Amino acid sequence: MNKRFKKIISLLICLAMLFTLTACSSSTNTPKETPKKTSDGLSFTPGTYAAEAPGRNGILKLEVTVDESRILSVKVLEHSETAMLSDAPIQQIPQKIVEGQTLKVDTIAGASLTSGAILAAAKEALTKAGGDINKLMQGVEKEKIQVQDAETDIVVVGAGAAGMIAAIKASALGKDVILVEKMGMLGGGDTMMASTLLNAAGSSVQKELSIPNSSAEDFYKQLDGIATQKNMPADRTTLKTYADRSGAMVDWLVDLGVPFGRITNTFQHKIKDGSAPGTHIVAALSKELNAKKVDYRLNTKATSIIMEDGKATGIEIETPDGNYKIKAKAVIVTTGGFSNNPELLAKYNPTWLNRPTTGSASLTGDGIIMAEKVGAALYNMDQVKANYLAHVLEDGSAVSLTAINNHTVLVNHDGKRFVNEDHGSINYKSEQMMMQKGHEAYAIFDQTVIEDLKLMKGYNDSGYFISADTLEGLADKIDVNKENFLKTMKDYQSYTINGEDKEFGRKISDPIDKPKYYAALVTPSMQSTYGGIKVDETGHVISTEGKVIPGLYAAGATSGHGAAAGEVGYALIVAVVFGDVVGEQAATDIK
Numbered sequence: 001m002n003k004r005f006k007k008i009i010s011l012l013i014c015l016a017m018l019f020t021l022t023a024c025s026s027s028t029n030t031p032k033e034t035p036k037k038t039s040d041g042l043s044f045t046p047g048t049y050a051a052e053a054p055g056r057n058g059i060l061k062l063e064v065t066v067d068e069s070r071i072l073s074v075k076v077l078e079h080s081e082t083a084m085l086s087d088a089p090i091q092q093i094p095q096k097i098v099e100g101q102t103l104k105v106d107t108i109a110g111a112s113l114t115s116g117a118i119l120a121a122a123k124e125a126l127t128k129a130g131g132d133i134n135k136l137m138q139g140v141e142k143e144k145i146q147v148q149d150a151e152t153d154i155v156v157v158g159a160g161a162a163g164m165i166a167a168i169k170a171s172a173l174g175k176d177v178i179l180v181e182k183m184g185m186l187g188g189g190d191t192m193m194a195s196t197l198l199n200a201a202g203s204s205v206q207k208e209l210s211i212p213n214s215s216a217e218d219f220y221k222q223l224d225g226i227a228t229q230k231n232m233p234a235d236r237t238t239l240k241t242y243a244d245r246s247g248a249m250v251d252w253l254v255d256l257g258v259p260f261g262r263i264t265n266t267f268q269h270k271i272k273d274g275s276a277p278g279t280h281i282v283a284a285l286s287k288e289l290n291a292k293k294v295d296y297r298l299n300t301k302a303t304s305i306i307m308e309d310g311k312a313t314g315i316e317i318e319t320p321d322g323n324y325k326i327k328a329k330a331v332i333v334t335t336g337g338f339s340n341n342p343e344l345l346a347k348y349n350p351t352w353l354n355r356p357t358t359g360s361a362s363l364t365g366d367g368i369i370m371a372e373k374v375g376a377a378l379y380n381m382d383q384v385k386a387n388y389l390a391h392v393l394e395d396g397s398a399v400s401l402t403a404i405n406n407h408t409v410l411v412n413h414d415g416k417r418f419v420n421e422d423h424g425s426i427n428y429k430s431e432q433m434m435m436q437k438g439h440e441a442y443a444i445f446d447q448t449v450i451e452d453l454k455l456m457k458g459y460n461d462s463g464y465f466i467s468a469d470t471l472e473g474l475a476d477k478i479d480v481n482k483e484n485f486l487k488t489m490k491d492y493q494s495y496t497i498n499g500e501d502k503e504f505g506r507k508i509s510d511p512i513d514k515p516k517y518y519a520a521l522v523t524p525s526m527q528s529t530y531g532g533i534k535v536d537e538t539g540h541v542i543s544t545e546g547k548v549i550p551g552l553y554a555a556g557a558t559s560g561h562g563a564a565a566g567e568v569g570y571a572l573i574v575a576v577v578f579g580d581v582v583g584e585q586a587a588t589d590i591k
């Protein structure tokens with residue numbers, strides 16, 4: 001297929017998506033024409049109208065400005081929606097209402113409650129403005145466009161950190177790339193959720209802050225030591241690659257605008273203001289995909305890998321507009337883990353199966369299932385990670401409070417501590433919490449955390465925490481034995497002064513003594529999986545017969561690379577480094 005024909009096909013597909021107002025608008029195939037609007041015949045009383053509606057965590061307020069015949073702007077003014085998950089609907093839905101002059105806008109997959117709140121409030125505001133709601137609900141005219149097959153050099157499946165970076169890398173090396181993502185937004189898997197840190201060595205951030213012993217060799221030694229101590233199934237060549245390449249990847253992300261500026265424990269890169277790294281990384285990579293004009297397609301789900309003569313030659317695609325095929329010289333699978341696939345969890349490791357989940361709903365192991373069907377070997381599938389700091393919301397979903405792990409003391413309903421809060425194993429801490437009444441505990445912290453960590457301030461604004469001016473006052477508001485609780489906190493303060501935790505051996509440096517005091521009810525959740533498709537050190541998929549499957553690659557949480565460090569939370573850097581590695585390898589192989 002020649003390039004011009006390919007472009008026309010891509011354009012047709014994207015046009016189809018644009019007219020259904022899916023989030024394809026930022027892709028390179030965005031057509032120049034404006035879609036036909038419903039504005040013909042619309043009439044309003046000019047002005048600005050405020051309205052509100054209940055969202056996922058509380059009231060969302062917005063204002064709509066109209067002239068006689070058009071919606072001029074929709075602005076979300078206030079909300080307490082979950083940080084990260086609400087970014088896409090808050091950015092995209094108001095824009096789509098104005099672009100289409102319609103209230104018939106698709107909600108963002110994975111953020112339907114926030115999407116619904118914006119649409120409900122906009123509807124109320126436009127009613128106040130005297131708009132014809134029936135007409136506004138009709139939506140834009142949908143052009144009947146047939147989706148068609150496409151052809152490219154490399155197709156990347158799944159737009160998390162691994163997939164976006166693989167696509168950017170392969171494109172920078174001169175290859176035609178199509179990146180497909182089944183959700184309505186980029187990064188909508190676990191990358192968007194990454195709440196705390198990115199581990200790396202030898203970065204410019206570490207150099208600027210003069211962090212001692214932070215070289216790639218030091219990092220490798222630490223990784224190797226942890227893997228040996230915990231008897232983890234970690235391939236040492238893989239560990240070496242990510243120790244060696246991690247610093248350069250952090251520097252690249254900083255160049256793209258990710259504001260890393262704090263280091264803890266030598267290698268943990270954190271965002272300057274204590275916000276979550278995931279959203280910054282997704283924003284920076286999305287910008288780069290647009291800048292480099294990479295063809296990415298949202299609401300586009302891969303359903304199977306096409307094989308010809310033992311070689312992967314493309315994927316089958318499912319979209320709201322119909323199904324089609326993308327033929328490619330290389331297929332890179334970056335679909336994340338399977339934390340939301342109960343069948344796979346039951347089969348490989350059911351320990352945390354019936355717990356709430358802090359992982360993304362989109363992680364259903366699609367890539368692992370597709371690759372296994374074409375003969376790929378799977379490995380480390382029993383490696384799963386819980387999160388002992390999950391806070392469950394009213395709707396049953398859960399958010400991770402991992403960012404406070406070094407700044408909190410955990411007490412059970414009896415008012416007593418039960419574990420070294422800094423113990424190196426997250427699964428161990430989760431197991432200890434499961435033994436407490438209600439399988440839960442209170443994470444206690446103080447105002448320092450709220451001031452220091454922007455993510456926690458956001459969660460506090462969302463009403464997730466209970467607070468009081470004194471520890472006595474806090475004890476009255478939560479379900480603990482007050483006497484025990486106050487003694488526990490008094491003992492803890494004395495340990496911070498002496499630096500010695502006589503009960504659990506924690507090395508304590510942070511006192512909890514700055515009012516207000518906060519409590520968050522936490523419980524273990526199912527967070528991430530670290531097993532997956534077997535790959536060699538540069539991402540070629542290995543078959544059950546131990547041979548490379550030509551044309552097929554995998555990286556990130558779908559590949560099982562993460563098992564190298566699943567227990568210690570190094571997963572995001574694995575996706576970042578091996579996204580880069582696999583993009584380069586696939587581009588090199590198809591030369």
Ligand SMILES: Cc1cc2nc3c(=O)[nH]c(=O)nc-3n(C[C@H](O)[C@H](O)[C@H](O)COP(=O)(O)OP(=O)(O)OC[C@H]3O[C@@H](n4cnc5c(N)ncnc54)[C@H](O)[C@@H]3O)c2cc1C
Binds near residue numbers: 359360366400
């Ligand atoms: C709450 C939470 C907090 C975390 N915090 C940290 C942290 O602080 N530090 C750290 O190192 N790690 C952290 N992690 C782990 C880390 O975020 C992940 O390991 C990493 O982001 C995985 O990236 P990925 O690109 O491999 O997968 P993902 O980011 O999950 O991306 C996979 C993508 O593939 C898409 N997809 C799936 N199936 C299909 C299909 N059939 N067709 C098309 N697209 C598909 C998904 O929608 C998704 O967008 C955290 C994880 C969670 C859940």
